[in-house]
Amino acid sequence: MPLPEGPLSTLGERSFGVYVHVPFCSVRCGYCDFNTYTADELGEGATRATYADTAIVEIERAGRELVGAPPVETVFFGGGTPTQLPSDALVRMLAAVRDAFGLTDDVEVTTEANPDSVTPQSLAALREGGFNRISFGVQSAVPHVLATLDRTHDPAGVPQAVRWAREAGFEQLSVDLIYGTPGESMDDWRASVEQAIELEPDHISAYALIVEDGTAFARKVRRGEVAMPDDDETADKYVLADELFSAAGLDWYELSNWARDEAAQCRHNVLYWRSANWWGVGPGAHSHVGGERWWNVKHPAAYAQRLAAGESPRHGGESIDAATARMEQIMLETRLRAGLEIDSLGPAARAAIPDVVARGLADVHRDRLVLTRSGRLLADAVVRELVE
Template sequence: MNSTEGSLSQSGERAFGIYVHVPFCSVRCGYCDFNTYTADELGEGATRASYADTAILEIEQAGRSLPDAPPVQTVFFGGGTPTQLPSDDLVRVLHRVRRTFGLAEDVEVTTEANPDSVTPESLATLREGGFTRISFGVQSAVPHVLATLDRTHDPAGVPQAVRWAREAGFEQLSVDLIYGTPGESMTDWRASVEQAIALEPDHISAYALIVEDGTAFARKVRRGEVLMPDDDETADKYVLADELFSGAGLDWYELSNWARDEAAQCRHNVLYWRSADWWGIGPGAHSHVNGERWWNVKHPAAYAQRLTAGESPRHDGETIDAATARVEQIMLETRLRSGLRLDSLGTTARAAVPGVVARGLADVADDRLVLTRSGRLLADAVVRDLVEQG
C-alpha cells in the first residue's frame, strides 16, 4: 500500500465526489489548454471505443484504495466533450461508480455537452441511465464570436438541444458562456446573455476568456493577429451579465456562476470550492482526498497502458500542509456568496478585513466576509490582501 492509499482509507466522514475526464473533442479550440485530443492526435490504446473500459479499471483501483469511502454525492463527466462517447459507455462508467462506491440517494450526476453532440436518443439514454444534470457549452450566440473561439455548433440549434434535454427529463440544465473574446462587442455579449436567459436554464456559468500560454490563441495574441479587450470592457461585461441574470431570477453563488435557487447550484463544483474530497478518473485528472492531492499521467495512451498492465496511472502528488490548506481556503471560500468565515483567518489577516470593507469590496455578515459586486471584480486583490496579511 502506498502512502496515499494509507491515508485515503480514513476518508469516510467527508463529502466525496467523482470526476471523470473524457479527453476527446471533435475540434481543438484555439483558446483551450485542457488535456484534450482530437481523434487523429491519438494512437492505438487510446481510442474512444476502448476508453470506458479503461476508465472502469481506474474506478476499480479507486475502490480498492478507498474501502471506507462514503456513498458518492456528485459525479461530473467533463472534458473534452464527454458526449463524444456513446451514451451507453457513459452510463456504463456511471454504473461502475455505483457498484464500486454506492451513490447517495440524492446524487447529482452531470455531463458536459456541446449542443451539436447530442440527439434525443442519446439524451434519453443518459437520463434513463442515471444522469440528472447537463451543462451545455454554448459560449456565445453570435456566429463570428463562435468562429473566433473555434466552436463548431450553430447557435440556432441550441434551443433544440435544450428542448431535447428537457424532454428527456433532466432535472437540472446549465449553460456555459464565455465573454471577452476578441471582436466581441457589448451588443454581441448582450445578445448571448439574453439568448441564454431565454433558454430558461436552471444555472448559468459565465467565464472571462483567459489566454493560456502554449495555446494557438496565445500565439495569435503574441503575433498581434487578435487583440484582447481591456480590463474595463471585460468588467463592464461581467456587470451587464450579473444585472441581466439577477433580473431573470438567477442569483450569483460563486464569482462566475448563477443559479435559480440553492437546489440548482452545481454541487460538484461546490465540493471543490469547499475543499472536500474527490477522485479524478482519466488522463491528467486531479484528485484530492484527506489532505492528499495527486494527478494522473496526461497522455491517454500512457494512461491506458498503465491501467491495462495493472499499474496506477498516478504521475505525481503532494501532501497539503496546514499553511497551504489555509491559503487555499481563503482563495476558494472568498469566491462564494456564502462567504469566508472570519474565524478561519489568523489575527493578522483579520486585521485586513476592515480595510477591505472600507473600500467597498466586501461586507461582513454573520461573521463571514462576503464580496460586493465591486469586490467580485477585484476578488484576486481581496484574496491577496488577506493572504499577505496572514
Template sequence: MDDRALAAPAGRPLGVYVHVPFCSVRCGYCDFNTYTADELGEGATRASYADTAILEIERAGRQLTQAPAVETVFFGGGTPTQLPSADLVRILDAIRRTFGLVDGIEVTTEANPDSVTPESLAVLREGGFTRISYGVQSAVPHVLATLERTHDPAGVPQAVRWAREAGFEQLSVDLIYGTPGESVDDWRTSLDQAIALEPDHVSAYALIVEDGTAFARKVRRGEVVLPDDDETADKYLLADEQLTAAGLGWYELSNWARDAAAQCRHNVLYWRSDDWIGIGPGAHSHVAGERWWNVKHPAAYAGRLIAGESPRHDGETIDASTAHTERVMLETRLRAGLRPELLGPRGRAAVAEIVARGLATREDGRLVLTRSGRLLADAIVRELVE
C-alpha cells in the first residue's frame, strides 16, 4: 500500500498472503512471479528475503488502522520451503507481533515434496504452521518430466508421512490434469495415488497455457499438443467421481475436502471477497474496497523497502459493478451456492432455464451447480450477469 492510512472494516476477516518468489527450477507452464537465481540484487537473495518481507509487514501495520487479528496466513510462491524454516517462522512471528493472530488460526505453506525434511517440517510446526500443501501435480514420471517438476513421485508418501509425524493438522495435495501426453489412465493413476495418501484436501486444476511461458512457445511451434476440451472435461469428471467416492467433497470447482474443517480457510476468504494483505514482490492486497499490488521484481521490491519507500506498483478502487460481477462469479463457483438476491432481473430470469437444463439445482434458496454445470461455470456466470 502507499503512504495513506487505510481503515480495515470492522467485522470482516483478515488474511495475509506471503509470496516467496524462489524456485529451484522454473517450470515451463508457470507464469507466477518466480525466479531461480539465488542472487537477484541487494536485498533480494534468499538469505535476506525474510528481513525484507518483515519490513513490509511492519510498514503495513503502521498504515492499516483498526486491523482485526489475522485469521489465515498463506505462504505461496514459488516454493516457500526454498527458504529455511526458521526464516518462514520469523515472518510469521512478525505478522503475529504486528497484527495479532486469532486462536485456532490456519497457517499454510506450499511445498514441493523434495523441498522438505523431517527437521524442517518440525521447525515449521513448532513455529505455528498448521497446514501444508504439497505440489504433487502427477504421480506419473513422464507427465512430471513434461511439467519439468523436480521430485520423484516415489518420494511423495515419505514427505506426507514426515508432515503427519511433525503434527500438521491439515495436509493438502495439489494436482494438475491436461498435460500434453497425459492419458486418462495416467490421470487415474495420479488420482489413485493421491487418494492413497489419505489427504485432508485435494486441489485439481486443468493445465492452462499462459502467454509468455515456455509451454506456450512449444505449443505455437507444434512441439506439444494440448488435449481437447472433451478429454479435459472427462478428466474433471473422473476426478470428482474418484475424490467423492474417497470421502472428499467438492466445496469449490477445483477443490475437495474431507470435511468443513479441512477446507482451505484462506482460499475461502478470497472467494468470499474478504480482506487480505499481500506481502512480497508482485503480491496483491484487497482491503476496504481497495485493491493494490507490489512491484514484481524482487530486487526492485527490496530496494524500495530498504529505502523506506512503499513497494506498491499500482492499485484501484473497486466500483460497484465490478464488485457485483466478482461476487456472482465467486459464489457460483462454491458448493455453498449463489444467493439469488445478488442477481438483477436478467440474472433471476436465467436461473430457471439453468436449472431446467440440469446445470444447477436450488438448495436452501441458493443456486448450486451440478457436476455438468461445473464444466460450464464460466458460461453460466456470463448468463447470470449479462
C-alpha cells in the first residue's frame, strides 16, 4: 500500500535515514527480545546467502515509493549481528540504498558488530565499501558476566578488534555495554567501564539490563534461577559509569549514550529521538515518514516470500495524530541533553515544571528543560508528570 501524498510532501522537511535489519546471530542471547534468529531457527528462503538480495528488493521498492526523497543522511545496519554476513553483502545493500535515494556527502554509515565477528580483511572491505562508523557489542569485560549473557567473544580479544577497525580507517568507533546482569558486582562493572575507556572509543552506549517477557532470562527469573536486577544497585552503576565516562572526556548526550564531542554522537539514533524520517528494511523493521508509521512482517521466511511474490512486506501501520506526536516528543526529547523545548508543551506540562525543578530532577536552560543526573535516573517518572 503506497503512502498518502501528505507525508510524502513533507519528507524533505526533516532528516531522512535508512535502517537495515540483519536478523542473524550465532547464538541467541538469553536477555534478547529483538527479532533475531540463529541459522537452525530459519527455514528455506531466509538464509544468510540470499538475505542481501531479498533486502535489496525492498530497498528498490522504497526508492520507487519515495520518489523525490532527500538524500539519506544516516544508514544503520543493526540486528542481530550484521557482520554475520560477508562484507560484500553488506556493501551491496549499502550500494542499493545509494542507488535508490542518494547519500549526503557527510553520510554516517554504521554497522553493529561482535568483536569475534570481524577480521582485518572484513573491516577493510567494509570501510572501502562506504562504512565509516562501527559499534562493537562488548557488553562486559568480565568472563562470568559474558557467560551469563550468553555472549560468545573472549574479552581479551576486544582490543584487537578495535585496533583492526582503527587500522581499517573507521572514522567513528562505538562500544556497547550492559549493566545489571545477575551476578555482576560493582567491581565487575567498574572493570568493564574502565576497559571500555581504555579502548579510547569515540562513543559509548551503556544500557541497564531489562528482563523482557518471553526471553530465556524471564523464564529463569520465574523459576528462581536468577535474581531480578536490583534497582538501587543498577542506579549506582549508572552513576559510576557517568562519573568515569565524564572524567575520560565522554559527555552524555542521551540517557544511555556518551560521546567525545558532537561529531561523535550517533546521528542515526538522534534522528529517532527527534522523530525524523526513516525507512526500516528487513523483517520486523519499523519505518516512520511524515507522521505515518508502519512495520514489516516479522519472520524472515515470510518477509522473503512476500518480496519474491512481488508483494509489500508491510504487516501493519498507523497514522500519528497530534496528541500522540506531542506525547512522543516529550518521551524522546526529555532523554536528550539538549533538552525539551518548554514552549512546545501544553499548560498542564508547563505547570508541572517548577515542582520537577524544585526536586532537583531538571534544570531550565534558556527555554529548555534538561534533566539532572538525578532526573536521568527517574526519567520515566519525569515524563509521566509532563505528559498531559
